[in-house]
Amino acid sequence: MIEYVVRRILSGLIVLFLLSTFLFFVMRAVPGDVVRLQLADAGSVTDERMAEMEAELGLDRPALAQYASWLGGVVRGDLGDSLWERRPVTEMIIERFPVTFELAFLSIVVAVGLGIVTGVASAIRRGTVTDDGLRVASVLGLSVPNFFLALLMITSASVWFNWVAPLSYRRPWDDLGVNLQQMAMPAIALGVSVAAAIARLTRSSMLEVLGSDYIRTVRAKGASSRLVNYKHALRNSLIPILTLIGLQFGALLGGTVILESIFGLPGVGSMIFRAVEQRDYPVIQAGAILYGTIFVAVNIAVDITYGLIDPRIRRS
Amino acid sequence: MHDAVLRIAGLRTQFRTRQGTVDAVSDVSFDVRRGETVALVGESGSGKSVTALSVLQLLESTGSIADGSIVFDGRELVGLSEKEMRDVRGREISMIFQDPSTCLDPVFTIEDQLVEALTIHGTARSDARGRALELLRMVRMPDPETRLNAYPHELSGGQRQRAMIATALALDPQLIIADEPTTALDVTVQAQILDLIRTLQAETGAAVLFVTHDLGVVAEIADRVVVMYAGRVVEQGSVFQVLKDPRNPYTAALLASMPGAVAGTGQRLTPIEGVVPSLLDMPSGCRFAPRCPHAWDRCHEADPPLAAFDLNRESRCWLEVDGAVDGVGTAEVVG
Incomplete structure (x- = not known):
């Protein structure tokens, strides 16, 4: 029974890993841009401000690099910060x-x-x-x-x-x-x-x-x-x-x-x-x-x- | 009159089907006397199980008793309310079913199921537990203390049937109906269970109505035998008479088709040609006529009555009525 539960937990972890990986890349492929949305909220969208904010949020890095650091955080129990509220999720x-x-x-x-x-x-x-x-x-x-x-x-x-x-x-x-x-x-x-x-x-x-x-x-x-x-x-x-x-x-x-x-x-x-x-x-x-x-x-x-x-x- | 504990008279049990109402059994009459074992014999579909279930009114929801009387211990059971029937079931008449692997509730222990049989009828729970162990000892369950806490799937087929029999004996009923209790078991276990039923009957003095399709079993266990075909009783009498000297062509054919009759002689078995007629499409005359080697015109035209002859012997055949008492199969009669 215990062995069975352990096996179920392990397969559950694999499911979660696949799910989050899939979601990570799909969400980034979906049209819509968090930087543009936030600047539009604030009232001024300029190329300069956009680049600045991308760097600030770490969105200028390659997707794979972002993924690696996000996954590293998750493993340590850190789910990252909200891009809007700027505080831990x-x-x-x-x-x-x-x-x-x-x-x-x-x-x-x-x-x-x-x-x-x-x-x-x-x-x-x-x-x-x-x-x-x-x-x-x-x-x-x-x-x-x-x-x-x-x-x-x-x-x-x-x-x-x-x-x-x-x-x-x-x-x-x-x-x-x-x-x-x-x-x-x-x-x-x-x-x-x-x-x-x-x-x-x-x-x-x-x-x-x-x-x-x-x-x-x-x-x-x-x-x-x-x-x-x-x-x-x-x-x-x-x-x-x-x-x-x-x-x-x-x-x-x-x-x-x-x-x-x-x-x-x-x-x-x-x-x-x-x-x-x-x-x-x-x-x-x-x-x-x-x-x-x-x-x-x-x-x-x-x-x-x-x-x-x-x-x-x-x-x- | 002899002392009958169960007297069935003119029983007709119907089932509702898509094609309309059909009589699964009709005009069934026989007695079970105190302390005796009566075997109810027939092929699949002959109505023997329906007859047994009618006694306790445990038919499926589509079935009901349409006519007739079932008197148990001087009391008419047909027409009793469901609540009154519940008091009879398990206490005065109990039942053992065919397949012990599907007849015990898989999620309760043997003890739970034995105790339940007792507490339903008012035994105190504390007394019931002691009685449960006693019952397992009575049915010669190996290692009964351990088996009490076992679940049905942890027992062998024979042990499960012992547990079923223990449940049936719980309240010392006057009549036990056993519906093919050995059919689903291995041959060696069959013999043990038959032996057990016989011993327990001698110990408790209960009457047994033993439903089976196996004439070999009948010879071993029964005092009297009632043979059914297509929802009717076709012959009844003492086991010795019926097996030795069958009066009804159907009984004779059934005996001839048994391996025991010709075992070791190198002869071929004699099958009964054809199939049991459908309840929806019964022959107009004698129901066995289409398969009967002795049938003549009259058999196809009219249904023979159940004719009594000797003491306690009956047969449903035109050969009896017409006074051809030489027995069946004689060329003179058939010709």
């Missing part, structure tokens, strides 16, 4: 990460809670109106993009209920009530499509397990349907659901980039969004490494959890 991430963590956490709670409850309800009421309704709802949830749902939620809340979440961000430990008002809509918008995917898989996984021989054995013992459904069927259905949660976590992280921007949350996602607009290369690269690391870590955690659920995996 690490510092910015530390400030903003709690916001993104809270959003991702709440979304996954919404997704798993809603998804599993709906899926189980659908499976045990197979073929009924409830089942049909829930299946239509999950296809709908899967088809509506999260940013569109977010906009719908904001407009409908303001138009019909005259309600807008407090605008300036509060951290949960400063004012939990305001914080949750601000987090509720983005977390739901982000969680719904993942919930829909989980619901569909939970339904089919449960139905497969419910048709199996060992469920019939449990029924032959005189078990109630509650015992059959929740103790035996749900636990046996969890493995594919967990796999899906791990994979969907990537989509969820990607969603934070757009949704934090829409809802004005000062998290890592909105930081990445702005960095892409401004061609703030070190910030984009650091964001990619952070999200990549989280995704890899979540999937390793999922693999370890398999063993807790299924003894056949634990002991092999």
Whole structure:
């Protein structure tokens, strides 16, 4: 098991290396110039000022040399400085990460809670109106993009209920009530499509397990349907659901980039969004490494959890 | 009347299919007496498993009992609510299934599954744990203390079936339904499990309804035998009578197709030509007529009734009704 985890971590590191290398060169190939953008902001774009600033930011050096010094820094834990804010990216991430963590956490709670409850309800009421309704709802949830749902939620809340979440961000430990008002809509918008995917898989996984021989054995013992459904069927259905949660976590992280921007949350996602607009290369690269690391870590955690659920995996 | 613990009369079980409703079994009647072993025999699709599952009402959701009566220990089971059936299952009638490798829940230990069988019906958890070990000893599980904490995949096929049998015995049921309990096992293990079932039956005094397609097993374990074909009972009687002197052409053909009958003689086996008819397309007369070597006009025109003769012997064949009691296969009758 330990050997397996170590192997997974190593392959994760290779993925991260390839990802950041790819991103480093692609971002520099994309049209748009950070120097020009900054000078335009300041009001005067001259060739002289541009050359001066390029040298100042180290952008005059050959791309490979820039890459080498950036990579050297990353290995030592230094993700470089933001080209705009002129301060360490690490510092910015530390400030903003709690916001993104809270959003991702709440979304996954919404997704798993809603998804599993709906899926189980659908499976045990197979073929009924409830089942049909829930299946239509999950296809709908899967088809509506999260940013569109977010906009719908904001407009409908303001138009019909005259309600807008407090605008300036509060951290949960400063004012939990305001914080949750601000987090509720983005977390739901982000969680719904993942919930829909989980619901569909939970339904089919449960139905497969419910048709199996060992469920019939449990029924032959005189078990109630509650015992059959929740103790035996749900636990046996969890493995594919967990796999899906791990994979969907990537989509969820990607969603934070757009949704934090829409809802004005000062998290890592909105930081990445702005960095892409401004061609703030070190910030984009650091964001990619952070999200990549989280995704890899979540999937390793999922693999370890398999063993807790299924003894056949634990002991092999 | 003899003392029947289970009395099935006129059972008809239906399944809903895309092509409409079909009767998987119809007009099935037989008794199981206290402490005896009855073998329910037939090919795949003969309705023997459906009959067994009907008793406990464990049919798939598309199946249901349409007609007939199943009286267990003086109490009618057909029409009981799901909740009332749950009290019967596991406590008064328990069941052993065919493939022990798929019939035990893979994510719980043997102890969990044994304890569950007991606690469902109200045994205290603390008592159940002691009883679980006792049950494993009863089924001669090797090293039972260790096996309690094992998961199903850590046991051999024979050990898993022992665990299944232990579960079935947990609450000392009056009737155990064993649905092909040895079919999925190695031949050597089969003999051990059969032996175990026989011994345990003698120890506990439970009646056993033993579903099988293997006439060799029937001879070893059963007191009486009920032969099914295409959803009907075609013959029943004591094992000795039926195997020695089959009255129904189907039973006779089944016996002739068994390796045991001609083993070592160098003769070829006699297969039964054709296939079991589809439930959707039953022959209008006798259901075995298309494959029967003795069939004549009447067999294709009308369905023969189940005719009783001797004491406790029945056969569904026009040969019986017409008084041709010389047995089957005689040229005079066929001609």
